[in-house]
Amino acid sequence: MTDIRDDVADAFFAFTGREPDGIWSAPGRVNLIGEHTDYNEGFVFPFAIDRRTVIALGVRDDRKLRIASAFSEELAEHDLDDLAPDALSGWSAYPLGVAWALGEFGADLAAVPGVDIFIESDVPVGAGLSSSAAIESAVAVALNDVWQLGLDLETLAKVGQKAENDAVGAPTGIMDQSASLLGQTDSGVFLDCRSLDAEVIRLGFAEAGLAIVVIDTHVEHEHASGGYRERRASCEKGARELGVGSLRELDEDDLPRAQQTLDDETFRRVRHIVTENQRVLDTVRTLREAGPRAIGDLLDASHRSMRDDFEISVPELDLAVEVAQSNGAVGARMTGGGFGGSAIALVPLESVSLLQVAIDGAFAEHAFTAPTTFVVRPSIGAQRDR
Structure with missing residues (x-):
C-alpha cells in the first residue's frame, strides 16, 4: 500500500x-x-x-x-x-x-x-x-x-x-x-x-491454515449490459408471478409451488436465489459453530447452483472450480456477477502453490487464456490514509 x-x-x-x-x-x-x-x-x-x-x-x-x-x-x-x-x-x-x-x-x-x-x-x-x-x-x-x-x-x-x-x-x-x-x-x-x-x-482463515485463492480467468464481464440485467428481470418476473414483493419472502418450502407456477427457466432462477439465501445463512452459522474448514460443501453447492440454475458461469470458471476441487481445495465457486471474472477457492496454505501450477496447466491444456492466480486476505474497508 x-x-x-x-x-x-x-x-x-x-x-x-x-x-x-x-x-x-x-x-x-x-x-x-x-x-x-x-x-x-x-x-x-x-x-x-x-x-x-x-x-x-x-x-x-x-x-x-x-x-x-x-x-x-x-x-x-x-x-x-x-x-x-x-x-x-x-x-x-x-x-x-x-x-x-x-x-x-x-x-x-x-x-x-x-x-x-x-x-x-x-x-x-x-x-x-x-x-x-x-x-x-x-x-x-x-x-x-x-x-x-x-x-x-x-x-x-x-x-x-x-x-x-x-x-x-x-x-x-x-x-x-x-x-x-x-x-x-x-x-x-x-x-x-x-x-x-x-x-x-470473523472468518479465521489464517488461523485455520487456509487461504482464499482468486483465479482471475480474464474473461471480462460488464454489469451494465447483457446477462446481468436479464437475470434481474427474471427474478422480478418470478416474484411478480408468485405474488411476493421480492424473492426474499420465499423459502425452500415454497419451491414446489414455484415450480408449478413458473416456466422452467424462471423457476430455476428463483430456485437459485432461494437456495443461495439459505446457503448464506448456513455459512455464517457453520463458521460460528465449526469454523472455516466446514463451509466447503456450501461453496461447492453455490457454484453448482450458479452454473445450472442461474446459468451465469462460463467454461473457464467451471474449469477453475473443478481443478481447485481436485487439488486440495476445501471448497470453490465462481464469485461476482458472472459471465466471466473470477473463481475463488478456499485452500490449505500448503496447497496454494500446487493449485496455481494445476490451474495454469489445465487452462493451457484447454487453450484458454492464461489466468492470474493470487491469494487475497480479508482486509480493512474504506478509509483516509493520509
Missing part, C-alpha cells in the same frame, strides 16, 4: 502542480457466498480484500471537478452545477456519479467547492472483484471528508449504489459498496439487503 500511495501523491502533483489535501483508499471485495441475492433483498456475505483503489484529492477554488487516473488517458472535467446522470459516460461516470449521488442524499452541492482527483488501483478490472465499488467508495469517503457532509458509512454505500445504478446504468445491488466500506481485517460482512443491517463476522 505504501508504494501505491506514494505513486498517487506524485501523480497528483504532476496533474495539478500542488500537493493533495489528502489520500483515501477503498478495497475491492470477494463475495464469499450469496450471489445475485442482493437485489432480491436477500443475504450476502462478502469481505474486503487487500487490493485497493487509492485516490489523491485536492480542493479547488472554483466549481470544477477534474478527475484523472493511471488507467486512462481521459481527463474528465465537469462543473458541479451541471452534474446529471445522463451527462456522464465512460469510466469517469463512477467517480462523478458519486459526486452527483451525494446531492441526492442531502449534500448541498451548491455550497461545496470543486476538487481535483487522481485515481490509481491494483484491483483487477473485469475480474468480479468490484473495482467499480472500490472507486465509488474511495471517492465517497474522500468527498464526505472534504465537503464535511457527516454521512455514515451505510449512507455512503447507498450513494455508491445510486451512482452505479443511475449514472453508470448497472442494475446492481448494495453488496459491493457495503463490503468496500464496512470491511474489517480477518472478517466478512454479513449483510441483510432488505433491512441493510450488517454484522461483521
Whole structure:
C-alpha cells in the first residue's frame, strides 16, 4: 500500500502542480457466498480484500471537478452545477456519479467547492472483484471528508449504489459498496439487503491454515449490459408471478409451488436465489459453530447452483472450480456477477502453490487464456490514509 500511495501523491502533483489535501483508499471485495441475492433483498456475505483503489484529492477554488487516473488517458472535467446522470459516460461516470449521488442524499452541492482527483488501483478490472465499488467508495469517503457532509458509512454505500445504478446504468445491488466500506481485517460482512443491517463476522482463515485463492480467468464481464440485467428481470418476473414483493419472502418450502407456477427457466432462477439465501445463512452459522474448514460443501453447492440454475458461469470458471476441487481445495465457486471474472477457492496454505501450477496447466491444456492466480486476505474497508 505504501508504494501505491506514494505513486498517487506524485501523480497528483504532476496533474495539478500542488500537493493533495489528502489520500483515501477503498478495497475491492470477494463475495464469499450469496450471489445475485442482493437485489432480491436477500443475504450476502462478502469481505474486503487487500487490493485497493487509492485516490489523491485536492480542493479547488472554483466549481470544477477534474478527475484523472493511471488507467486512462481521459481527463474528465465537469462543473458541479451541471452534474446529471445522463451527462456522464465512460469510466469517469463512477467517480462523478458519486459526486452527483451525494446531492441526492442531502449534500448541498451548491455550497461545496470543486476538487481535483487522481485515481490509481491494483484491483483487477473485469475480474468480479468490484473495482467499480472500490472507486465509488474511495471517492465517497474522500468527498464526505472534504465537503464535511457527516454521512455514515451505510449512507455512503447507498450513494455508491445510486451512482452505479443511475449514472453508470448497472442494475446492481448494495453488496459491493457495503463490503468496500464496512470491511474489517480477518472478517466478512454479513449483510441483510432488505433491512441493510450488517454484522461483521470473523472468518479465521489464517488461523485455520487456509487461504482464499482468486483465479482471475480474464474473461471480462460488464454489469451494465447483457446477462446481468436479464437475470434481474427474471427474478422480478418470478416474484411478480408468485405474488411476493421480492424473492426474499420465499423459502425452500415454497419451491414446489414455484415450480408449478413458473416456466422452467424462471423457476430455476428463483430456485437459485432461494437456495443461495439459505446457503448464506448456513455459512455464517457453520463458521460460528465449526469454523472455516466446514463451509466447503456450501461453496461447492453455490457454484453448482450458479452454473445450472442461474446459468451465469462460463467454461473457464467451471474449469477453475473443478481443478481447485481436485487439488486440495476445501471448497470453490465462481464469485461476482458472472459471465466471466473470477473463481475463488478456499485452500490449505500448503496447497496454494500446487493449485496455481494445476490451474495454469489445465487452462493451457484447454487453450484458454492464461489466468492470474493470487491469494487475497480479508482486509480493512474504506478509509483516509493520509
